[in-house]
Amino acid sequence: MSDKIIVIGAGATGSFITHDLASRGFDVTVIEKGNIIGGTSGKFHGMLHSGARYAMNDVKAAQESIIDNKVISEIASFCIENTGGLFVALNDQDLSFQSKFENGCKQSNIPIESINVESALKEEPFLNNSVKAVYRVPDKVINSFRFITSLLLTAKRESAKIILNTEVVDFIKEGNNIKGVKIKNNNTGETSELKADLVVNASGAWASKLIDEKLGIKSIEMILSAGTMAVINRRFTKHIINRLREPSDGDIVVPFFNDSIIGTTAFIVDDPQKFDIDKEDISFLQKAGSEMLPILANYPVSRHYAGVRPLIAVGENDDSRKASRDFKIFDHSVTDNVNGMISIVGGKLSTARIMAKEIGDFIGNKLGNKTESKTDKIKLYWPQVNSENIDEMAKSLSLDKNFLSEMLNESAGKTYSDMYSNAMDLLYSRRLFK
Ligand SMILES: Cc1cc2nc3c(=O)[nH]c(=O)nc-3n(C[C@H](O)[C@H](O)[C@H](O)COP(=O)(O)OP(=O)(O)OC[C@H]3O[C@@H](n4cnc5c(N)ncnc54)[C@H](O)[C@@H]3O)c2cc1C
Secondary structure, three states: OOOEEEEEOOOHHHHHHHHHHHHOOOEEEEEOOOOOOOOHHHOOOOEEOOOHHHOOOOHHHHHHHHHHHHHHHHHOHHHEEOOOEEEEEOOHHHHOOHHHHHHHHHHOOOOOEEEOHHHHHHHOOOOOOOOOEEEEEOOEEEOHHHHHHHHHHHHHHOOOEEEOOEEEEEEEEEOOEEEEEEEEEOOOOOEEEEEOOEEEEOOHHHHHHHHHHHHOOOOOOEEEEEEEEEEEOOOOOOOEEEEOOOOOOOOEEEEEOOEEEEEOOOEEOOOOOOOOOOHHHHHHHHHHHHHHOHHHHHOOOOEEEEEEEEEEOOOOOOOOOOOOOOEEEEEHHHHOOOEOEEEEEEOOHHHHHHHHHHHHHHHHHHHOOOOOOOOOOOOOOOOOOOOOOHHHHHHHOOOOHHHHHHHHOOOEOEOHHHHHHHHHHHHHHHOOOO
């Protein structure tokens, strides 16, 4: 019988781990306390990074990003818009970063192209016309709802069990050994226990608090770095527009469907769910975004949201802008003398596959399963429904055919939040993951 593994958290990290482990033949169950993209994976910029944003000060993150920029586009093309990205210098200070940017991208194997200002302005007429230098980079937009739903659908076909709206509230302990989890269904309040050979804590910004409170484990030190994004309900560019400078506040505008998402800020929070968004940050973001695209100043911010980066704390440095976007695996039998539990912390949505592969290799070695990860080759399952196959597809998924076509062919032109809540209603009303 294969080893039984429980994964806590179905964000990008936990969902990719579930797919990776299930495809290696493990018996996996993922438990998510909320809905799909209820955590940081639904409250981000929406970029499948080229890595160029990190090339100046985080080469490992930059190198991993460009590798998976290609892999994710191949295995999950249905959730990617190949917008491309531009890095723009607006003043002499921005220009002073040119050689650092070029060298960092070269070192990280990120293909960039310097383009002349006139052709950039032809391609993007709303760009500030006093722009001084422009680079093209392979940034893309990713729809995380489709991405994570397809990861879970793929894992489900590989026999993984998906349990949503259910929280891990405690652990089953026998001495120093973790033998499973205690769970609470957040819809009904019902509690139960699930046994496992190994528990993987992939709960993102909640990772350190969960095991500190329930097990007294203090080995994971994190920086919970929140970032606010302001959304204007109009799209003005084909490309993602980045400011040419080291990562800082208000340096990205992402065209997402028909919206423009302006990001972001960085402020430390204690609790990933309880913090206030400073209203001044929203006007700051609009002002900073309109330095790159002046037209943004003419439209109202229609909504805003904030997510929390689950960053690893390294040394005394609590400047979350400088903190690495790297990730780390904690084997608690080594760090805390607690057997049967592993945590993974850090990273980015764009590198979730690489994180899953590394922890999958680690678990495989630990449990004696030498199967290699195949997730760079497995196309994620996203049924392409048409009038010819809809009956068969609906039958194979035990779904109503009208629901299926509505959910899978949801049209562009809706805002991210509309699309998300419609799809969630549909998912739950028809119990796709039951
Ligand atoms: C402002 C901002 C912008 C960003 N922009 C980008 C970007 O453009 N591109 C990019 O690649 N990355 C970006 N990131 C980073 C990226 O969003 C995160 O690194 C990634 O989404 C984290 O995924 P995760 O699965 O680790 O965490 P999450 O998505 O938060 O998933 C963790 C899950 O665990 C669940 N959970 C917690 N506790 C429990 C429990 N007790 N029981 C059951 N479930 C539990 C939570 O509900 C949550 O769904 C951005 C981050 C921020 C904050």
